[in-house]
Amino acid sequence: MNEIPVGTPSSVTFYEAVGGEETFRRLVHRFYQEVAADPILRPMYPEEDLGPAEERLALFLMQYWGGPRTYSDRRGHPRLRMRHMPFRVDRAAHDAWLRCMRAGVDELELPEELEAQLWKYLTYAAATLINTQEG
Numbered sequence: 001m002n003e004i005p006v007g008t009p010s011s012v013t014f015y016e017a018v019g020g021e022e023t024f025r026r027l028v029h030r031f032y033q034e035v036a037a038d039p040i041l042r043p044m045y046p047e048e049d050l051g052p053a054e055e056r057l058a059l060f061l062m063q064y065w066g067g068p069r070t071y072s073d074r075r076g077h078p079r080l081r082m083r084h085m086p087f088r089v090d091r092a093a094h095d096a097w098l099r100c101m102r103a104g105v106d107e108l109e110l111p112e113e114l115e116a117q118l119w120k121y122l123t124y125a126a127a128t129l130i131n132t133q134e135g
């Protein structure tokens with residue numbers, strides 16, 4: 001019999017397609033391992049413990065890609081450009097951030113199309129957050 005399973009979603013979010021919360025946790029955990037060892041980025045993070053920053057970025061990315069809205073419940077509207085204004089995001093910081101993120105993305109070993117979609121967003125978003133031309 002050709003029964004259509006009841007409750008089969010007609011479309012899945014990107015969040016679900018890449019494996020949900022666990023995938024974003026892995027991505028961001030790897031990213032912060034790189035940040036912790038990066039001479040440009042590490043001094044930019046105000047807190048000694050990178051754990052809370054790791055949590056914020058993971059929750060933000062999960063929400064952005066269609067997962068739970070916990071980020072905004074805790075932090076309000078993302079307003080990323082404004083939230084990065086206290087930091088000197090120049091070309092070097094941008095490049096370092098993307099280098100760390102690349103290590104995280106590589107580790108996920110996502111199907112090509114999903115990986116390309118994720119990377120396109122991250123590179124686009126990083127470019128919009130540059131707020132200092134010199135350096």
Ligand code: HEM
Nearest residue numbers: 044045053056057060075083087089093094097125126129
């Ligand atoms: C371009 C290079 C970037 C640099 C140098 C940078 C640096 C920082 C720093 C120093 C913080 C403060 C740490 C904290 O308290 O959480 C921060 C926060 C944050 N960043 Fe970035 N960032 C960059 C790009 C991005 C991109 C591309 C995204 C999103 C795709 C992003 C998302 C966030 C989020 C969600 C927070 C926490 C905001 C909050 O709720 O307070 N950042 N970033």
